[in-house]
Amino acid sequence: NAGVTQTPKFRILKIGQSMTLQCTQDMNHNYMYWxxxxxxxxxxxxxxxxxxxxxxxxxxxxxxxxxxxxxxxFPLRLELAAPSQTSVYFxxxxxxxxxxxxxxxxxxxxxxVV
Amino acid sequence: KQEVTQIPAALSVPEGENLVLNCSFTDSAIYxxxxxxxxxxxxxxxxxxxxxxxxxxTSGRLNASLDKSSGRSTLYIAASQPxxxxxxxxxxxxxxxDKLIFGTGTRLQxxx
Numbered sequence: 395n396a397g398v399t400q401t402p403k404f405r406i407l408k409i410g411q412s413m414t415l416q417c418t419q420d421m422n423h424n425y426m427y428w429x430x431x432x433x434x435x436x437x438x439x440x441x442x443x444x445x446x447x448x449x450x451x452x453x454x455x456x457x458x459x460x461x462x463x464x465x466x467x468f469p470l471r472l473e474l475a476a477p478s479q480t481s482v483y484f485x486x487x488x489x490x491x492x493x494x495x496x497x498x499x500x501x502x503x504x505x506x507v508v
Numbered sequence: 509k510q511e512v513t514q515i516p517a518a519l520s521v522p523e524g525e526n527l528v529l530n531c532s533f534t535d536s537a538i539y540x541x542x543x544x545x546x547x548x549x550x551x552x553x554x555x556x557x558x559x560x561x562x563x564x565x566t567s568g569r570l571n572a573s574l575d576k577s578s579g580r581s582t583l584y585i586a587a588s589q590p591x592x593x594x595x596x597x598x599x600x601x602x603x604x605x606d607k608l609i610f611g612t613g614t615r616l617q618x619x620x
Contacts, residue, residue, distance in 0.1 A: 427608070436612040437597075452607070484551060491606040493539040493559040497599075501551035 396420050398500035400485050406506045407475045415470040415503050417485030425488040426468040427497070428452075428460065430481040437484065443468055444491070475507045510535040510602055514611035521588055521618055529583040529614045531598035536576050539601040543572050543583050546595045546613070555596075556583070560603075588618045 401416045419426065424445050429437040439452030443462040457479060459471040468487075472479060485500040511534045521527055531541070540559045544552040556565045556572040558581070564573040571584040581598055595613045602609060 434612065437599075437610040439607060442607070486552075486608075491539075493561070493601075496540065496542045496554055496557040496601075497608055498554065499544075499552040504549075 398485055398487055398498050400483075400500035400503050402503060403501070404504050406508060407472075409475060409477065409507060411475050412471070412473050413475070413505075415472070415483055415485075415505075417468045417470065417500060418466050419468075419485075419487045419498070420466065421487060421489070421498065422465065423487035423489050423498070424465065425490060426462065427486040427488075428458070428468070428470045429484045429486065430454065431484060431502075432481050440470065440483075472505075477507050479505065480507045481505060510600065510609045512598060512600055512609050512611035514596075514598060514614050516614060517612070518615040519617070521616075523588060523590060523618055523620050525588050525618075526584070526586050527588055527616075529585070529596050529598075529616070531581040531583070531611055533579045533581075533600050533609075535602070536579055537603035538576065539603050539606065541572075541574055541581050541598060541600050542608070543570075543581075544597040544599065546597060548594075552597065588616075590618050590620055593617050 398419045427442045428440040438454045441460040443449045483503045486497045489495045542557045543555045558574040569586040574581045595615045597613045599608045599610045
């Protein structure tokens with residue numbers, strides 16, 4: 395199994411450009427998440443989804459959008475990139491909610507906005 | 509609001525030592541607690557998952573304990589090796605929101 399796959403691994407954007415970070419999982423997980431990790435700040439939840447067609451905001455959703463048209467895919471869209479969005483982005487998935495299930499993370503996308 | 513704290517923030521030990529990493533959380537209403545390892549520039553690798561009804565989990569040289577009532581978890585690493593050098597993150601899955609809340613990690617260096 396590939397697990398959670400993120401593309402691209404690295405990207406440099408100019409201020410005001412837009413891009414989509416791709417995330418796909420092959421574990422038939424229902425729940426998917428997007429986090430950003432800033433140095434020394436831990437991981438912050440951007441958006442999450444508990445199933446196809448359902449998305450909701452996390453702690454830091456401003457400047458981002460998501461969609462969940464299939465169980466496997468959960469792309470993150472950045473509109474009008476700003477230097478504050480320079481970060482490492484991680485996608486994660488979980489089979490379901492509750493005590494029995496943990497999260498599986500992708501390898502991350504390192505984004506720089508200049 | 510749940511807060512997860514990891515102490516120490518950094519740790520440097522000689523190879524072969526047994527060591528303990530600490531994680532504390534303020535809200536005991538959790539579903540589970542998960543320990544992750546993160547190598548520089550890499551993603552998060554899950555090490556151990558402890559459900560809220562469990563007291564500990566073991567995997568190889570790793571042992572994680574959970575005391576939900578006191579809001580504490582420890583990750584015990586036996587006979588540390590240079591390959592254990594990484595950042596270790598703990599995260600709690602909240603019982604009310606079902607979201608994962610992370611600590612800021614302990615950066616471990618094991619030198620030969």
